[in-house]
Amino acid sequence: MHPTDTDADDLQLPGKDRNFVTALARGLELLRAFGTGEEYLGNAELSNRTNIPRPTVSRLTYTLTQLGYLQHNTHLEKYRLGPGVLALGYRFLANMGIREIARPHLQKFADATDCNVSLGGADRSDMVYLETCHGHGPLIIRLDTGSRLPIVTSAIGRAWLCGLSDERRQQVLQELASEYGDDWPQHEAGIQQSLKDYAQYGFCLSEQDWQRDISAVAMPLILEDGAEVMAINCGGSSLRLDHDRLVNNLGPRLKEVANQIKQELAPRNPSAR
Template sequence: MHQPAQFEDDQSTPAKDRSFVTALARGLELLRAFGPGEEYLGNAELSSRTGIPRPTVSRLTYTLTQLGYLKHDTRLEKYRLGAGILALGYRFLASQGIREIARPYMQQLADATDCAIALGTVDRYSMTYLEVCQGSGPLVMRLETGSRIPVTTTAIGRAWLCGISKQQRETFLEGVRRRDPDGWPAVKKVMEKSLDDYARYGFCLSEGDWERDVSAVAIPLILEDGAEVMAINCGGSSLRLSHRILVENLGPRLKEIEQQIHAELRHGGDLLTRPS
């Protein structure tokens, strides 16, 4: 579910940061409000989802439409994302050279295991898939590039958390605790286990935690000495991916992919530092 951003009035900025442009932040928050399967949203819906006053939303949607980031449907009196957003997305993906390097190894593993292999990065409290390679079996998860899944309940999210610095992880998890105090004890417990798993195996697991019938294993990819951290996972139906298969087969094979990516990056430039 989309979490509304907490903005104050137009003359104030979060934490009294004079460099923070609230109007820009609000415009970007509107664009984030469009989720999968929700092509059209009206001003009232956008206001409800973001917590931004409706008159301000009306001005923002007008501006974003003029710039090509939103498209207005006069019949529905609603908006959908415009071509400008697509162009930005493609530019971002094109800049991620790691995708080109990782894709062949990911597809090879997907074909060999009949699993879904994904490369992802964090966006707030979700992981966004930058690249997805699928096996051909009927029980493969059919998530696509651009899909967003939770951080704390998924293997790929937990791997990302294990790959960032301790300080970054504590800051992120404190945000999780504030957002959902009631759910925090369970998150704390599972993160302690994930850190133990990562120390023991070099990868993280999720066995029915995100979806009851889905199991997965994942490793972090630490770029530019930790300046950027991504993660790569391997998942599928829990009916055939037992704990033993995850730990003894798929996890080690993901580590091989990480080593192969690492070797290519070292050959073309030292962009990736393996986790210590």
């Protein structure tokens, strides 16, 4: 049984904001429903994932297909993301001057450490890699631009939290607590430890918290007096990146990389820190 249109409006429109366009929000929710590695989804699957009534989903997928944001496979009777979504993503990345500035610094550090070194921004409860550079060694993470990591367990996510204002951080933590439910106390403990690490070292750690064989160090990039917060990380196999190397080697070196990026950003963004 699917929710009524009124139920769906309640889900999408807290407080009945008159300026909120529910139809647009629903269409965007459908696009968000496509996960990494999932090429095709049908209307029923999209309805279940978004809690949008199936008749509404059918109209939205038709419209998004006509606009080029979805492609329809008539044999499977399912949809996949279309080139329109890719074009929007490329335009977003092309307009981010920080990527152009950060990339050579990230690549140099990745080559020197044989680690995965990335720049990321937050999207709901995840961090999304906006730029990522790989080293050449055999024991490195092969994650690419667009990869998503959970904020609560990844070093880059925790670093992003550390870069937020106290008020904004508390708001995000409340949202994360609601999402994770009974698992929240464990995640909260890790985040609190990262706040202590950041106060002590100037960077955050994730030692086998995101994945058992992965460890990483990260720190925030605070731009425009906190109006924009991003983060950079350096990660790899936990067999290579033990606590001592993270704290006494990679962490301090990552701080130098961050300072170099911020120095280059300064002429464009005097508020970068």
